[in-house]
Amino acid sequence: MAVVLQLLSIAGNVLGFLFLTLCIASGLYYISEIVEEHTEPTRRFLTRTIWAIEIILLLLLIFDKFPIKLTLFTMASHMLYYQNLKKFPFISLTSLTFLSSCVVVVVNHYLWFKHFNEVDIPPQFRYDPNYVPPRRATFSQVSSFFAICIWFMPFALFVSLSAGDYILPTTVEQAKKTDDITDLNDSGNATKFRGRTVGLARVVIHSVRKYIYSILALFGIQVQRDYDNLGI
Template sequence: MLLQLLSIAGSILGFVFLTLSIASGLYYISEVVEEHTQATKRFLKKTIYAIVVLHILLVPLDGFPVKKTLFSVASYAIYFRNLKTFPFVSLTDPIFLLSVLCVLINHYLWFQHFNAAPVVPPQFRYDPHYVPPRRATFAEVASFFGICVWFVPFALFVSLSAGDYVLPTARDDVGGLASKDHSSEREPRLRRRAVGLVRMLINGLRDTVLDFTQGGRRGRMGSLDTGLGTA
């Protein structure tokens, strides 16, 4: 009985530590991408080209369905449109919303393809010597989904940023004054700063947890102070 409880507690702790490790890794990757925006953009472009070529080669070499392949290629064309304003993105942008929809549909179509049972022709249904078509192994399916379905959308999600407008720094202000022939007054302009979506989500979740815990602590302290005051 105690061993089973230890097993449950160990599984919960392992899941928590794994989640924190993934969140920390995504946070670090998001910071690296913000510092190397142009290099990330070039990498994503070349990756999209390479995966489109892989999709096309899988049709004659492995007999992949043409319609599903064409939809995947069209999806990558939509993913490519997100690079026009890279790394900034609006969560209400039609291209971004269409990209999210394409990810879901693309995943469903290929999952249906690999999960479908092989069709045996009627003339070979009772033939003991008939060899059914080879089914992809788990490693092959996982590799295909990881590289050809999930990699680019996941990389875009980590790389894209929400635009945040901030006041220019003192150095930017001085440089602007020098370029305007030392004008006496210059109204400060807002400049755009990249804020990673992953960092925004993690920071928001962290702030929510802190507000919840600190709010409960303040509530307990307030009730304690009230009790002391009435006493």
């Protein structure tokens, strides 16, 4: 038995997964910083992308005979994503629109995954020797559909939207007058808030990083923290 080779394979898979995770996190962080500096072009891009996906879904419904109810549900879900752009780039993590969008993403994924994996023969054709089952989509076709029509907009919104909890309500108005805004907290200490938004992706990555730091601290491992304040 190739015991050492098996262990080496497991180690390689773990390292590959960690490397891929770090690459994705770094890419999200970098893209989020770019979006923070170009919010208006990003909003226009996301708006046009939503309408482009709506057209693609309509074409799939007409020419490829996609299921009517499921396609219309996906089109309606993109209109729900569009509601998040009304106050772009700010978003409240507890708003009904944002929470509904999160639920719709999961439901969309489940329903389409179930649709493409449907292999049962209809009861009326079960004993018909002349029945020809419909052609199943290839893996590349299914993955492309999911990437463009199901995952792209939720992923783009996650990277582009900003967490409003990290920003003072007067930041946008006062940003034109001064680069930094000073606020006195309950203890009387001054805290500076820069006149810029904080991307939702950066907030999530920052929170995960703080959690990892706390776990390492339990084992006596001290890591230098360069970005505790998200650049604010």
